[in-house]
Amino acid sequence: xxxxxxxxxxxxxxxxxxxxxxxxxxxxxxxxxxxxxxxxxxxxxxxxxxxxxxxxxxxxxxxxxxxxxxxxxxxxxxxxxxxxxxxxxxxxxxxxxxxxxxxxxxxxxxxxxxxxxxxxxxxxxxxxxxxxxxxxxxxxxxxxxxxxxxxxxxxxxxxxxxxxxxxxxxxxxxxxxxxxxxxxxxxxxxxxxxxxxxxxxxxxxxxxxxxxx
Numbered sequence: 065x066x067x068x069x070x071x072x073x074x075x076x077x078x079x080x081x082x083x084x085x086x087x088x089x090x091x092x093x094x095x096x097x098x099x100x101x102x103x104x105x106x107x108x109x110x111x112x113x114x115x116x117x118x119x120x121x122x123x124x125x126x127x128x129x130x131x132x133x134x135x136x137x138x139x140x141x142x143x144x145x146x147x148x149x150x151x152x153x154x155x156x157x158x159x160x161x162x163x164x165x166x167x168x169x170x171x172x173x174x175x176x177x178x179x180x181x182x183x184x185x186x187x188x189x190x191x192x193x194x195x196x197x198x199x200x201x202x203x204x205x206x207x208x209x210x211x212x213x214x215x216x217x218x219x220x221x222x223x224x225x226x227x228x229x230x231x232x233x234x235x236x237x238x239x240x241x242x243x244x245x246x247x248x249x250x251x252x253x254x255x256x257x258x259x260x261x262x263x264x265x266x267x268x269x270x271x272x273x274x275x276x277x
Contacts, residue, residue: 071128072125073125075124086135086136090125121134178213181204205242218251221239249271
């Protein structure tokens, strides 16, 4: 992942009570070197920019891969700037997006850089991740099925098929089946010997084999 300071874009409008504070926060980060470039757009003058980005309200900020709406604090702006393209930062952001039903933003970020999907592995390896999050990840995987975008996840998902938690192993096996291709077959064969029946069944279906007893 790129470790250089991210760039920032902010959309503002006259009369917006929160815009000056957020703009000031970004300007401070620019002076500190926490962001590399700052672009500010007045949507009253350039409404087409807001329309292009699908923005309905201001202030709106794009800071590296992150989008923030409303009165973001200086601490939040700094935290996002420091996180940059890190797996930890993206995992936190993806969790927020999936929990609020905004998986299309996850997909858009992955189209730009497929390696960003590695952050999903951090969410999958947590046995306490909610069903909504797991379903959201599944929807993302289905969206990219057959595109090759999710190939980057094969080694990590393969590792998760050996996780201590059976639910994590089952999810990893299922998501590998959505990725498809020759590269998943060694992991599927290993899953045929999994102690959990669901994991064995998923692997058997993928391999076209009879379900092991």
